[in-house]
Amino acid sequence: HIIGEITTxxxxxxxMEFTGETISALNVEERCTICNxxxxxxxxxxxxxxxxxxxxxxxxxxxxxFKTVTSDHDARYCKVYEFDAAKLEPTVAxxxxxxxxxxxxxxxxxxxxxxxxxxxxxxKTTDFxxxxxxxxxxxxxxxxxxxxxxxEVDHDLDRLKVGDRTxxxxxxxxxxxxxxASCAACLGGPEDTFGRxxxxxxxxxxxxxxxxxxxxxxxxxxxLASPLTAAASAVTGHITDPRDVMDLDKPIGxxx
Numbered sequence: 423h424i425i426g427e428i429t430t431x432x433x434x435x436x437x438m439e440f441t442g443e444t445i446s447a448l449n450v451e452e453r454c455t456i457c458n459x460x461x462x463x464x465x466x467x468x469x470x471x472x473x474x475x476x477x478x479x480x481x482x483x484x485x486x487x488f489k490t491v492t493s494d495h496d497a498r499y500c501k502v503y504e505f506d507a508a509k510l511e512p513t514v515a516x517x518x519x520x521x522x523x524x525x526x527x528x529x530x531x532x533x534x535x536x537x538x539x540x541x542x543x544x545x546k547t548t549d550f551x552x553x554x555x556x557x558x559x560x561x562x563x564x565x566x567x568x569x570x571x572x573x574e575v576d577h578d579l580d581r582l583k584v585g586d587r588t589x590x591x592x593x594x595x596x597x598x599x600x601x602x603a604s605c606a607a608c609l610g611g612p613e614d615t616f617g618r619x620x621x622x623x624x625x626x627x628x629x630x631x632x633x634x635x636x637x638x639x640x641x642x643x644x645x646l647a648s649p650l651t652a653a654a655s656a657v658t659g660h661i662t663d664p665r666d667v668m669d670l671d672k673p674i675g676x677x678x
Contacts, residue, residue, distance in 0.1 A: 423513045425463045426523025427503065434464035436500060439493060444507040445470055450479050451548040458543045462520040462631055469493075512651050512663050514626075517643035518634050526651050529661035535623035537562065537656035538637070539649050540569025540601075541608040544628020547578040549649040550593075554584045556653035556668055557596040566598040566656040567617035569606045576603040598656075610638045619644075626655045 425432070438460040445453070453470050460468030470476075472490035480488060512526040539545065539553050550568070570576040579590040579600070593600050599617075607617035608629040615638070619625055622641030629637070632644035647655070650664035657667055 423510055425521045429521045431464040437467050437469055438465045439469045451546040455543055515646035517632055527663040532661045534626045534655055536625045537566040537652045538617050538625055538627040539652050541629040542571050543630040544649055545569050545571035547575050550589050553649040553653040554589045554592040558584055558592050560657050562597045562656040563659045568593050568598050568600040570603040573603045607637050626652050628652050
């Protein structure tokens, strides 16, 4: 949504800082996703000030001393944008640019041939829990590729459950193809790369950029979306607002 607002060069050679109640409510992985995408707006980096969520995360992984850094209280910004998160809807970036913004519900007539859920941006544990919430008890109608971002995430596919099944079992039961931890088709790669688009197909993907040839074939159209939207679209075969297929009373992103 933000990149659609400021364009892919709206933050060129600048830092983007994100703050507010919505940001504070996100877990570490969700914050990483937002900071990752700052690069697609031309930014040098994306920043979210450390709070207890972050310091607890770091302390659980090291006993070395560290200090946190925050913006000065009187810091001056090039531009300030305010968004009411409660009014935002599932959003998609259409081919061939991350700023080619549209609402998922506006693209319901767009057929897709493939769903790809993975990459550093959309292949973290939180992302797969969200996707499993949609796919549990359902079958995909298009080729759907699951690519964990790291070996730790791959381990979580077997360790975590939504309901009484592991994430991996949910994906396999739904008809997905589950690959090893890697970047895989996010960067295109050789023709035998897992999930690569080798024809001018349409792909809904949780990756971070969708320029021509990014996932392989230069004629392939990549629609960037959240794991919820990518999973919902895999079930219907067209770009789908995940709220249209989800049980809205079921919590999202909860696993045991």
